Amino acid sequence: MSKADDIFISMCQDIIENGTTTEGQKVRPHWEDGTPAYTIKQFGVCNRYDLREEFPALTLRRTALKSCMDEVLWIYQRKSNNIHDLKPHIWDEWADEDGSIGKAYGYQVGQVSHYADGDYDQMDRVLKDLRENPFSRRIMTNLYTFSDLSEMHLYPCAYNAIYNVTEHPGDDKPTLNMVLVQRSQDVLAANNWNVCQYAILLMMVAQVSDMHAGELVHMIADAHIYDRHVDIVRELISRPTYPAPKVHLNPYVHDFYDFTTDDLIVEGYSHGPQVKDIPIAI
Template sequence: MVSGEEAYLSLCNYILKNGNKKEDRTNTGTISVFGHQMRFDLNKGFPLLTTKKVPFRLVASELLWFIKGDTNIRYLLENNNNIWNEWAFERWVKSADYTGPDMSDFGNRAQKDPAFKELYITQMEYFKEKILTDESFAKLYGELGAVYGKQWRKWETTRGETIDQLKEVIASIRNNPDSRRHIVSAWNPEDVPHMALPPCHTLFQFYIADGKLSCQLYQRSADVFLGVPFNIASYALLTHLIAHECGLEVGEFVHTLGDAHIYSNHIAQVKTQLSREVKSQPQLFLNKEKKSIFDFELEDFELKNYNPHPAIKAPIAV
């Protein structure tokens, strides 16, 4: 079986050759396949793609945001991470409080209309500044609803109790390593209507063998060019963190995809990426003085020998 970055590139090739043309909620259009699996041996290096630069700092700050149980983009903006801005921004421009220029369908319009793009950038910069400087505005419009952090750390039951799934799965790994119930779910059907974006990476499970911790993720919807490289790195990092806390080595990250798609406005970028040679994977180093996953901050991660090809820009579909 092809593994590592070659497995990712093989998926890209397969979608381009065999994908089904489909419409989607963003009105962008995709080519997609259903059901695919990739494997990454975490002992062979950290699986951050090398055929294009993937910003590790953004991957790490987003994962820490999930781990903290946070659902407000203010923490992300404080760490110069803009990857969730559009979903919060969309809530604001659709609200009765918004009085600026029409921002309907801003994602598609900004790609086609340079004059509108300037308006959009101005409004987005104003929005970000308000989130960072106005606490009441941030509480109202920086909030994304019951997204990943909420489900991982404060899943609400029908009895009004909360479940810290992340703490419980770590305890389960420590105390009952052979269990088949080392599972965390982000898909809470009751909360889905109240999320800015229902979880794409919906469920993950851990497996321990030979003193090594492996993780399998089921991802219902996979934006293969923009999102999947982040998801691979994020869950690899999560596996390293939990293995460190539990005194285990790392094993594999297994990535199982439902609807794996390339957006129609990413096809040229994918072809550029496929024309590049794979380079050696970088190495990840954790601050060994930190014992708990919940104590880590950005400065506790070090990535060495990451020498990727240049980044490839592409628009995000909202």
């Protein structure tokens, strides 16, 4: 099986068998019919994916990898907070009549800050530091700006990407790793989507920095399965699994701002049937 399948199955089993419930508590999310959306959850989940071994796509069902990449480009390359700049419709529920999701996600990446050596937005600073000072321990992006939360239509879930470079004797080039910090995650709807997104982001940034893409460490403070998802998850993790797909980027792209979804190459992606009509808590 894909190692991502193994991690996902173990995580879901642990949540269902050993997690705690929010049933009866005051919760913000609700279903479309107005019913409170309760969860079974585990606190402090940490999963590791080594991109040097395989790409971490689930095979239990298909993850739409080009759509994952499009959302990553929307946030970190286009630096947009408007759904009209995004092909997938995953943000439609939170957009206003103009398509804006408020001062969230790409808006935060595009904010310019002053440094001793100039003014840079968050992504440009990451790319500069990886070129000029790659062993710095300060290379990161952060989407959780407290002063802007009241103007975000949804608080950011995956909000902090920390880049870290390693190099062993004999390596032909350095390896770029990432820690992704997530405050909250709907495991059924979003887990592998987020994993694949940030794996692709790591691959893109590594390529334009002339590094190997290494480990993605995914830290989730509140990993939860919604009450109406439990039976769906039980069926999903009982399915047969397949080897991980081969996922590559167009090797001729050397500028982060030149990537498009056409530059993502996916080969040999065998997977189970899609899970349709998943109810989404809002």
